[in-house]
Amino acid sequence: MKKAFKLAATVNVILLLSGAYSTAFADPLKVVSSFTVISDFAKNVGGDKIKLTTLVGPDGDAHVYEPKPADAAAVASADVVLVNGLHFEGFLPRLVEASATKAPIIELSKGVEPIKSAEDEHHYEAASGTQHEEHEAFDPHAFQSISNAKIYVKNIVDAFCTADAANCDTYKSNAAAYTAKLDATETEVKAAIASIPESKRLVITSHDAFGYFQHEYGLTFLAPEGISTDSEASAADIVALIKQIKEDKASAIFVENITNPRLIEQIASETKLKVGGTLYSDALSKPDEGASTYIDMMHHNIETFKKAILGS
Numbered sequence: 001m002k003k004a005f006k007l008a009a010t011v012n013v014i015l016l017l018s019g020a021y022s023t024a025f026a027d028p029l030k031v032v033s034s035f036t037v038i039s040d041f042a043k044n045v046g047g048d049k050i051k052l053t054t055l056v057g058p059d060g061d062a063h064v065y066e067p068k069p070a071d072a073a074a075v076a077s078a079d080v081v082l083v084n085g086l087h088f089e090g091f092l093p094r095l096v097e098a099s100a101t102k103a104p105i106i107e108l109s110k111g112v113e114p115i116k117s118a119e120d121e122h123h124y125e126a127a128s129g130t131q132h133e134e135h136e137a138f139d140p141h142a143f144q145s146i147s148n149a150k151i152y153v154k155n156i157v158d159a160f161c162t163a164d165a166a167n168c169d170t171y172k173s174n175a176a177a178y179t180a181k182l183d184a185t186e187t188e189v190k191a192a193i194a195s196i197p198e199s200k201r202l203v204i205t206s207h208d209a210f211g212y213f214q215h216e217y218g219l220t221f222l223a224p225e226g227i228s229t230d231s232e233a234s235a236a237d238i239v240a241l242i243k244q245i246k247e248d249k250a251s252a253i254f255v256e257n258i259t260n261p262r263l264i265e266q267i268a269s270e271t272k273l274k275v276g277g278t279l280y281s282d283a284l285s286k287p288d289e290g291a292s293t294y295i296d297m298m299h300h301n302i303e304t305f306k307k308a309i310l311g312s
Helices: 002-018 036-049 069-076 092-099 146-163 165-194 211-217 235-248 262-271 294-310
Strands: 029-035 050-056 080-083 105-107 202-204 220-222 252-256 275-279
Touching (some): 029 036, 036 050, 069 092, 080 146, 105 146, 146 165, 146 211, 165 211, 202 294, 220 235, 235 262, 252 294, 262 275
Parallel strands (some): 202 220, 202 252
């Protein structure tokens, strides 16, 4: 609560200095996105009709992000705020309170069929008796399924059309073109996973971010950490995971762009698995690093899987 009050006080100063209390409607539409994946969707729908601010930037971890006064100021002056929902952005309630924004907060996962967290099956915090809050019952990483990404895009179109009816046709046209690209990408993803023998489809990642990818495409994931990176795995968790990796003969192990590689490197050393590269999970890359768009992220990840597992 104290953090929210401090944020709010600083926000008022920023808003007054920037003239953000002006009654004139901004053109283009002022959009705030919580993290980079959503920003890429918004860019593809909004094009030059929107002015976009991203809160958690490339390679950033939204699970543990601490908002800044400038973030609250951006939210306060936004016309639309786009978020993932499903408790992905732990910082969001405090930020919205501090900003006192009047903008609609659009949860893009609305309409997605959420899957339960695979904590008991796919990572091993349960081994140490760690208790989890009820809000972690569902995996928030719905965007790892391209079918769900299309739901996110539809929700963005609806939000933009509500806020800016004059440009609704443009938003719909942009979304249709982008959805066609997503369809083509999904075909590639399915073909890539189908090329991996079923006996080699068990892999290890840093945290439990790929449940929807597993559900949709058939690659199985184990991870030492759960659906959030806000707590570390215990020694008992790691021992249990290493035992499972050896028993089930995992094919590859990967670090993630948002996490410290130390734990994965330790597990790789103890299981004699070679680290197969970096996956992009909860954030896109910087512009020149090969995964700066959602589609590029999907291409990068499937190629990384194939190279590590098949050597091609």
